[in-house]
Amino acid sequence: MEDQEHQTDNSTSPLDTTPKVTGIGGIFFFSENQQETKEWYAKNLGLEINDWGSWSFEFRNVNKPEEVGSLQWTPFKKGSEYFAPSKKEFMINYRVQNIEGLVNKLKENGVTILDSIASYDYGKFVHIMDTQGNKIELWEPKE
Amino acid sequence: MKKIAFITLALATSFCFGFAFKSIMTSNFDDNTKMKRVTSIGGIFFKCKDPKAMREWYQSHLGLNTNKYGAVFEWRQANDSTRKGFSQWSPFSEKTKYFEPSTKEFMINYRVDNLEALVKELKKEEVTITDTIATFDYGKFVHIMDIEGNKLELWEPNDVEYEKLGVQMGSKTTK
Numbered sequence: 589m590e591d592q593e594h595q596t597d598n599s600t601s602p603l604d605t606t607p608k609v610t611g612i613g614g615i616f617f618f619s620e621n622q623q624e625t626k627e628w629y630a631k632n633l634g635l636e637i638n639d640w641g642s643w644s645f646e647f648r649n650v651n652k653p654e655e656v657g658s659l660q661w662t663p664f665k666k667g668s669e670y671f672a673p674s675k676k677e678f679m680i681n682y683r684v685q686n687i688e689g690l691v692n693k694l695k696e697n698g699v700t701i702l703d704s705i706a707s708y709d710y711g712k713f714v715h716i717m718d719t720q721g722n723k724i725e726l727w728e729p730k731e
Numbered sequence: 732m733k734k735i736a737f738i739t740l741a742l743a744t745s746f747c748f749g750f751a752f753k754s755i756m757t758s759n760f761d762d763n764t765k766m767k768r769v770t771s772i773g774g775i776f777f778k779c780k781d782p783k784a785m786r787e788w789y790q791s792h793l794g795l796n797t798n799k800y801g802a803v804f805e806w807r808q809a810n811d812s813t814r815k816g817f818s819q820w821s822p823f824s825e826k827t828k829y830f831e832p833s834t835k836e837f838m839i840n841y842r843v844d845n846l847e848a849l850v851k852e853l854k855k856e857e858v859t860i861t862d863t864i865a866t867f868d869y870g871k872f873v874h875i876m877d878i879e880g881n882k883l884e885l886w887e888p889n890d891v892e893y894e895k896l897g898v899q900m901g902s903k904t905t906k
Contacts, residue, residue, distance in 0.1 A: 608794025610906060611804050612818055615775055615839060620879055628878040632858055633841065634768030645771045647816060648807035650906045656809055659772055661839075678837040680775060682793065690793075697792055719788040720779045 607689035610649075612659055613727045614681030616670070619663035626663060635661070657683065657729060673702070674723035687712045687728035766852070767844040773886040774819035774840030776801075778827060785822040795820070796903040803897060805904035815890050816842070817897075817904070832861065833882035846871045846887035869893040 619625040622641065629635040635643040642662040649655040660681065664670060671679045684690050687705060691714055694701060700717040711729040718724055779785045786797040795802040801821030808814040819840065823829060830838045843849050846864055850873055853860060859876040870888040877883055897904060 606794065609789075611806060612772065612775065612820070615772065617837065617839075617881075625877070625879055629769075632768070632853060632856060634766075646809035647771065648809055648812050650805045650807050650815065653807050653812035657806075661772065676777075676836055678777065678835075680777075684793075694792060699792055718785070720781070720785060722777075722779075 605686045605689065607684070607686040607693050609682040609684050609726075611647075611657065611683040612680065613657075613683040613729065614660035614662065614725065615678070616660075616662050616664050616681065616725075617678040618666040618668065618671075620666055622663045622665060671723055674717070674721055676722055679723055679725060681725040681727050684726045684728050687714060687726060690726065766848060768849055768852075769841040769843055769885075771816060771842045772818050772839065773842040773888060774821065774884070775837065776819075776821045776823055776829070776840065776884075777837040778825040778830070779822045780825055782822040782824055794905070796905045798900060798902040803902065803904045805906040815894060817888070817890060817893055820905075830882050833876070833880055835881055838882055838884060840884040840886055843885050843887050846873060846885060849885065869896055 626635075626637045626641060629643070630637050637643055640662075642660045644658045644660050646656050646658050649657060666677075671677075691701060691705060694716060702715040702717065702723065705712050705714045709730065711727055714726050716724050716726060782801075786795075786799075786801060789795040789802070790797045801819060804818045804820060806816050806818070808816050850860060850864060853875060861874045861876060861882065864871050864873045868889065869892040870886050872887075873885050875883050875885060
């Protein structure tokens with residue numbers, strides 16, 4: 589019951605550690621020609637593509653306005669292994685809080701976890717499958 | 732002496748002209764580069780077999796606050812923390828016609844600053860616009876095609892009205 593309440597609780601206080609998704613961290617999609625795609629979006633839509641081939645848009649946490657986060661938009665080479673075992677042409681990265689807690693909960697719930705949590709300077713990552721064959725990237729940012 | 736005065740005048744004139752010309756050129760250039768086009772992501776929409784099951788799965792396992800349309804992510808704008816922003820997340824039926832003429836499994840919604848001005852520019856640049864601007868309380872919308880057959884939704888949001896709409900619907904955002 590307590591868990592149920594946690595799942596629907598959305599009054600995120602700064603100390604809230606409920607394991608859950610808090611935002612979108614990235615949108616990745618296949619492209620036939622990544623270079624052309626990036627140029628098209630830069631020219632026509634004004635996207636500022638960085639050295640890593642992404643457009644990174646910044647926003648603030650609604651509860652902690654001093655905390656700036658970013659969402660990565662990245663075209664991937666068509667057929668990239670990065671989306672496997674999903675057969676979809678897109679993949680969404682979700683920002684989460686308490687990734688360890690979330691992975692434990694997902695394991696208990698019988699959700700397919702594809703790898704183990706990897707830590708980098710910019711945060712922790714893990715990949716899971718949703719109920720309909722989409723691979724999802726979960727990211728607990730360190731920003 | 733007269734000749735020197737003439738040369739000085741000529742130089743001064745050409746200098747001023749050059750300066751004026753440069754300002755005209757620069758201001759034109761600035762107008763073009765200053766026009767903000769896309770500012771952020773307004774939504775991600777994707778096809779699936781069963782949108783209802785999908786919304787329930789994301790609610791129960793990942794904590795998204797879903798309603799019958801999907802979920803809304805709430806954030807604040809980077810350059811003005813007093814202003815909120817929203818991004819819509821929606822699974823669509825695989826039979827949806829909403830993404831047409833794109834045959835892709837997903838569609839991205841981009842938030843823009845000034846849709847009327849942007850559409851004018853995109854027309855000049857011969858980008859395919861698939862409909863005309865539709866205006867609602869919560870913003871203006873238009874759809875275009877990118878270079879690889881992806882349909883895009885462009886949205887000039889009215890975030891205040893958008894938030895009101897969510898409150899009226901009794902929907903909670905995800906944040």
